[in-house]
Amino acid sequence: MARRGEALREHILDTAKLAFLEAGFERTSMDTIAARAETSKRSLYAHFPTKDALFLAVIERIRALFGERMRTPAHYSGQPLEAAARYCGRFVQLLRWSSVTRMLRLGIAEAERLPDLAAGLHDVLFRATADALASHLETALGLTRDEAGAAASELIGLAAYPALPRLLFGVEPLTDEVPAETSLAADIDLERIRRHLRTVLGAS
Numbered sequence: 674m675a676r677r678g679e680a681l682r683e684h685i686l687d688t689a690k691l692a693f694l695e696a697g698f699e700r701t702s703m704d705t706i707a708a709r710a711e712t713s714k715r716s717l718y719a720h721f722p723t724k725d726a727l728f729l730a731v732i733e734r735i736r737a738l739f740g741e742r743m744r745t746p747a748h749y750s751g752q753p754l755e756a757a758a759r760y761c762g763r764f765v766q767l768l769r770w771s772s773v774t775r776m777l778r779l780g781i782a783e784a785e786r787l788p789d790l791a792a793g794l795h796d797v798l799f800r801a802t803a804d805a806l807a808s809h810l811e812t813a814l815g816l817t818r819d820e821a822g823a824a825a826s827e828l829i830g831l832a833a834y835p836a837l838p839r840l841l842f843g844v845e846p847l848t849d850e851v852p853a854e855t856s857l858a859a860d861i862d863l864e865r866i867r868r869h870l871r872t873v874l875g876a877s
Contacts, residue, residue, distance in 0.1 A: 676712070682720050685710045690731045694775045698728060698783050698790075728790055735776060736797035742767060742851065743802060746809035753813035757806060758870050761832035762861040763854065764802050768833065771847040773798065774840045781841070803829045814874070824873050831869040 676684050688710040692701045703724055707717040721727035742763075749759035767773055776794065784791035807825035810816050816824065839845040852860060 681710075681712060681716065685712065685717060685720060685727075686731055686734045689727050690734065690772070690776075693728065693731060693779060694772070697779060698724075698787065703727070725787070725790065728787075729793065732790070732793050732797055735772075735794075736801065739767065739773065739798060740801065742854075743805070745805055747813070753809070754867075754870060754874075756813070757809060757828070758863055758867045759857065760806060760809070761828055761866050761870075762857055762863050764829065765832050765836050765866075766852045766854075766857055766860050768837055768840055769845070769848050769860075770851055771849050774847055778841060799829065810874075827873050828866075828869060831873070832866050 685706065689701075689706050692706050692709060695701075696705075701724075703717060704714065706727070707714045710717070717727075721730060743760070744763075746753075746756040746760035748756075749763070750756040777798070780791040780794035803822075803825045806828065807818075807821040810824055811818055811821035814821075836845065840847065857863070
């Protein structure tokens with residue numbers, strides 16, 4: 674049975690994400706996406722009138738999927754500091770997922786030509802994560818909004834380094850499967866993140 678409505682839209686988004694990751698934004702045509710999605714160009718354009726609109730929708734889909742896998746800091750522990758540490762660790766763990774790092778590489782490659790799209794991708798992964806952490810620090814630890822925002826941004830940056838540049842440049846291997854939350858302690862040096870947490874919050 675042919676896909677219709679929302680089912681077709683979701684299928685197009687999944688197909689487009691793979692196509693963009695494989696060939697890049699510029700080299701991926703709407704014709705190619707329509708063919709790979711096994712739908713007509715008319716149906717494709719009915720859902721997404723331009724390639725930019727399609728790419729923005731792909732970014733939004735990634736945001737939703739990434740957010741579902743990140744959850745909130747409080748999910749990880751009833752102890753506020755440990756919750757923050759594990760939340761940062763989960764962020765680094767998910768950066769190793771090939772879909773995430775390859776999309777980051779794509780955003781960087783297109784940043785000069787499509788700055789709004791690249792900025793949107795940055796917000797999806799980094800700003801949203803830092804905002805959730807800041808909200809946790811403000812609520813659970815009593816920091817002011819400015820203190821929590823500054824601490825969260827610093828913590829995300831410290832947690833992601835040096836893994837992120839190594840992943841972006843292919844120094845460390847990526848994983849095609851979504852990293853399991855149950856293997857967080859084995860995959861990530863949580864003690865290093867806890868040290869950063871104590872340093873940042875001690876200075877805040």
